[in-house]
Amino acid sequence: MTDLKYNNELKQKYAHLSRTVNEEFINIHPIQRGGILTPEAYKSLISYGDGYSLCDNCLKGRIDKIENPPVVDFLKDVATYFNIDNVMPTAAARKSKQIAMKVLSEKFPKRKTVIIDSLSHYTTYLAIETNNLRVKEVPNTGYPEFELKSEDFRAAIEQLQKDEGELPLLVVLTHVDYKYGNYNNPKPIGEICKEFKIPFLLNAAYSGGILPIDCNKSHIDFLACSGHKSMAASGPIGLLGFKDKYYDDVMVHSKIEGNLTNKSFPNKICTFMGCPPVYGAPLITLMASFPTIVKRTQEKYVKQEAEKANYVIDNIQKIKDLKVLGKLPKKHPLTNIETPCFEKVAETHSRRGFFLREEFKERGILGLLPGISKEIKFNTFNLSWDQVKYFTQVFLEIAEKYHLI
Amino acid sequence: MTDLKYNNELKQKYAHLSRTVNEEFINIHPIQRGGILTPEAYKSLISYGDGYSLCDNCLKGRIDKIENPPVVDFLKDVATYFNIDNVMPTAAARKSKQIAMKVLSEKFPKRKTVIIDSLSHYTTYLAIETNNLRVKEVPNTGYPEFELKSEDFRAAIEQLQKDEGELPLLVVLTHVDYKYGNYNNPKPIGEICKEFKIPFLLNAAYSGGILPIDCNKSHIDFLACSGHKSMAASGPIGLLGFKDKYYDDVMVHSKIEGNLTNKSFPNKICTFMGCPPVYGAPLITLMASFPTIVKRTQEKYVKQEAEKANYVIDNIQKIKDLKVLGKLPKKHPLTNIETPCFEKVAETHSRRGFFLREEFKERGILGLLPGISKEIKFNTFNLSWDQVKYFTQVFLEIAEKYHLI
Numbered sequence: 024m025t026d027l028k029y030n031n032e033l034k035q036k037y038a039h040l041s042r043t044v045n046e047e048f049i050n051i052h053p054i055q056r057g058g059i060l061t062p063e064a065y066k067s068l069i070s071y072g073d074g075y076s077l078c079d080n081c082l083k084g085r086i087d088k089i090e091n092p093p094v095v096d097f098l099k100d101v102a103t104y105f106n107i108d109n110v111m112p113t114a115a116a117r118k119s120k121q122i123a124m125k126v127l128s129e130k131f132p133k134r135k136t137v138i139i140d141s142l143s144h145y146t147t148y149l150a151i152e153t154n155n156l157r158v159k160e161v162p163n164t165g166y167p168e169f170e171l172k173s174e175d176f177r178a179a180i181e182q183l184q185k186d187e188g189e190l191p192l193l194v195v196l197t198h199v200d201y202k203y204g205n206y207n208n209p210k211p212i213g214e215i216c217k218e219f220k221i222p223f224l225l226n227a228a229y230s231g232g233i234l235p236i237d238c239n240k241s242h243i244d245f246l247a248c249s250g251h252k253s254m255a256a257s258g259p260i261g262l263l264g265f266k267d268k269y270y271d272d273v274m275v276h277s278k279i280e281g282n283l284t285n286k287s288f289p290n291k292i293c294t295f296m297g298c299p300p301v302y303g304a305p306l307i308t309l310m311a312s313f314p315t316i317v318k319r320t321q322e323k324y325v326k327q328e329a330e331k332a333n334y335v336i337d338n339i340q341k342i343k344d345l346k347v348l349g350k351l352p353k354k355h356p357l358t359n360i361e362t363p364c365f366e367k368v369a370e371t372h373s374r375r376g377f378f379l380r381e382e383f384k385e386r387g388i389l390g391l392l393p394g395i396s397k398e399i400k401f402n403t404f405n406l407s408w409d410q411v412k413y414f415t416q417v418f419l420e421i422a423e424k425y426h427l428i
Numbered sequence: 429m430t431d432l433k434y435n436n437e438l439k440q441k442y443a444h445l446s447r448t449v450n451e452e453f454i455n456i457h458p459i460q461r462g463g464i465l466t467p468e469a470y471k472s473l474i475s476y477g478d479g480y481s482l483c484d485n486c487l488k489g490r491i492d493k494i495e496n497p498p499v500v501d502f503l504k505d506v507a508t509y510f511n512i513d514n515v516m517p518t519a520a521a522r523k524s525k526q527i528a529m530k531v532l533s534e535k536f537p538k539r540k541t542v543i544i545d546s547l548s549h550y551t552t553y554l555a556i557e558t559n560n561l562r563v564k565e566v567p568n569t570g571y572p573e574f575e576l577k578s579e580d581f582r583a584a585i586e587q588l589q590k591d592e593g594e595l596p597l598l599v600v601l602t603h604v605d606y607k608y609g610n611y612n613n614p615k616p617i618g619e620i621c622k623e624f625k626i627p628f629l630l631n632a633a634y635s636g637g638i639l640p641i642d643c644n645k646s647h648i649d650f651l652a653c654s655g656h657k658s659m660a661a662s663g664p665i666g667l668l669g670f671k672d673k674y675y676d677d678v679m680v681h682s683k684i685e686g687n688l689t690n691k692s693f694p695n696k697i698c699t700f701m702g703c704p705p706v707y708g709a710p711l712i713t714l715m716a717s718f719p720t721i722v723k724r725t726q727e728k729y730v731k732q733e734a735e736k737a738n739y740v741i742d743n744i745q746k747i748k749d750l751k752v753l754g755k756l757p758k759k760h761p762l763t764n765i766e767t768p769c770f771e772k773v774a775e776t777h778s779r780r781g782f783f784l785r786e787e788f789k790e791r792g793i794l795g796l797l798p799g800i801s802k803e804i805k806f807n808t809f810n811l812s813w814d815q816v817k818y819f820t821q822v823f824l825e826i827a828e829k830y831h832l833i
Binding site: 066282288 | 433438441442445446455457462463468471472474475476477478479481483497498502505508511520522546550551554555556557558563565655656657661663664666682683686688689691693696698701702705707708709710712713715716718719722723726794795797798
């Protein structure tokens with residue numbers, strides 16, 4: 024046996040795993056707002072917390088074929104919602120991207136380069152790297168807006184054809200980026216991809232569940248979404264949307280056979296290692312939140328969420344030496360602000376860069392990175408108007424305290 | 429926009445995702461018992477239900493480096509517990525196997541065959557298939573015990589060397605198999621692998637968290653565990669244990685670089701796509717259950733659990749035409765019984781093969797497969813003695829009803 028003892032010390036160490044962030048504080052953490060559970064998801068979480076709970080009534084050996092709870096229906100509904108032919112759950116949006124690239128690599132073995140925008144999340148790069156592919160970035164307009172121009176995608180495709188004599192394997196657009204929260208319209212880039220007959224993937228990890236997406240209208244072949252980032256689901260769960268023309272490439276059935284037993288598993292999908300790892304809480308909470316997701320991505324609610332972010336931005340502009348980065352007005356509430364004003368305060372503050380997070384925390388607001396004062400990222404998504412106004416007021420109050428207004 | 433409407437119909441469809449299995453029934457489902465949450469895990473689940481909750485205080489950009497909650501400590505403790513050098517979380521045990529094979533394929537590119545026992549789970553085959561490797565099965569003794577003999581592993585290795593002039597890439601032993609619940613001692617097979625210098629993986633999806641495991645003693649290089657199957661965690665979460673000698677092979681740091689931005693991510697691990705997908709509920713519930721896992725795998729509790737399974741078996745032997753498969757007495761409570769007696773009843777029963785599940789369900793017991801009467805799989809793990817006795821009594825009562833005693 025091992026050296027680890029079951030004793031009070033061990034028990035105590037893991038006895039207090041509680042999280043008060045959302046109960047006692049307003050959490051403005053940029054990656055946390057979209058994943059907060061709906062009341063319906065909470066209820067289902069409590070019912071389906073145990074291990075493999077969703078698979079009680081698995082009769083066909085495949086999670087995507089479970090009828091009770093209504094997984095089959097859900098996958099159809101969510102495909103309708105995104106207006107794409109098929110949707111399968113995955114471990115996360117990063118996995119959806121990795122799968123799409125793998126599938127295409129096998130279909131087009133000569134194409135070795137993926138064109139991505141220069142605001143891509145690190146996981147887009149890792150999906151490329153783990154598929155042994157090359158990356159080609161599309162530039163942005165740089166400081167302070169970091170805008171992507173669709174014609175730069177065309178230029179990158181043409182340049183690649185010239186350099187390599189091959190089409191890119193895939194073009195990836197980050198719908199809303201992690202850094203500036205810039206919204207990028209997929210349609211013009213989808214049209215360019217269609218023109219060149221290049222598969223087009225929309226990375227909607229920060230947008231699917233927050234903004235409406237119509238894949239068909241934007242000529243999107245593959246869609247990567249994140250339940251825990253933006254669809255009010257308990258992590259981890261992603262979605263992979265894909266067009267019918269890639270159905271057989273994605274849904275690769277197992278062909279291996281036991282040399283003695285002759286066992287085979289033709290019903291199991293290799294791409295997902297049988298079933299994607301979303302067997303309990305992740306899928307059930309995503310399903311429970313789905314009606315709310317449909318509702319909150321209706322135009323009027325999306326507009327309200329943009330108004331909240333723009334309200335904060337409009338009001339804090341009066342602070343000296345502060346600059347909002349990215350495109351304005353905001354369409355997505357993830358916001359990045361340069362704050363040389365606070366950085367200067369930090370230089371002589373006894374708590375150094377930590378002072379800013381602490382000032383906010385004292386006033387009931389959490390989610391700022393500790394130790395950093397020169398840049399703030401926040402997300403007002405789904406805060407009430409009262410909370411948005413309070414956050415703005417706190418922001419101004421701290422600025423006033425340090426004579427920055 | 430899409431055609432899917434937010435309306436009452438949509439709301440109703442996803443409004444009743446509740447699961448009464450464990451509240452109103454005794455659940456003897458073979459894959460559900462080990463994943464039932466501890467009260468501590470339940471508490472943490474409620475705190476950490478939201479999306480990405482575990483990552484509130486991620487300061488180093490890696491889930492395995494989070495100190496609050498104590499992930500770093502936990503990974504060390506769980507490695508100590510299994511007596512192996514390193515442990516990383518994964519999406520599931522299947523993913524742990526897939527990763528181990530990928531890592532070894534890159535280390536030993538000439539070795540193309542994985543030797544596995546003939547009681548392996550389908551995901552062991554899929555891990556082989558998705559790594560483009562070949563499978564070589566080790567026979568078992570067949571009906572009714574399906575026993576594995578360690579010398580058959582030696583024979584398979586020698587045969588492979590003769591046939592291919594190469595060592596196998598890996599030997600995989602299923603510690604406890606999904607079908608008969610047979611316990612296989614890894615030590616003699618580990619010793620053979622050590623002698624031949626072949627990496628040895630123990631698939632402990634059904635055992636890690638139920639039975640004690642000492643990797644060092646059994647010369648185990650890689651360990652695959654399942655939190656949702658056997659470690660009282662909310663799914664999905666697996667563990668990959670590995671020896672220091674494979675550390676650099678598993679922990680492959682990203683090397684990709686943006687061609688325009690020069691962005692790079694040397695801190696991120698390619699093998700896990702940055703962070704394995706266990707960001708919220710899965711890892712926190714596993715951590716919260718860990719002290720209980722340490723406790724329940726102590727000798728006296730393991731013995732009690734075996735006694736429960738053997739109690740049921742001893743008592744139901746009086747039913748005519750019923751045969752317990754697998755090795756006896758049981759060490760692991762997953763049990764498989766041939767029931768030609770019930771199959772015969774089904775032939776003339778108005779509910780056909782469904783009658784058996786319904787008879788059990790009427791008496792408060794769930795977890796039998798619908799429609800199947802010729803074979804029963806059940807798992808008594810962590811049932812109270814009262815529940816075990818009641819289950820036995822119900823079993824006999826149904827047999828009596830149909831004049832099988």
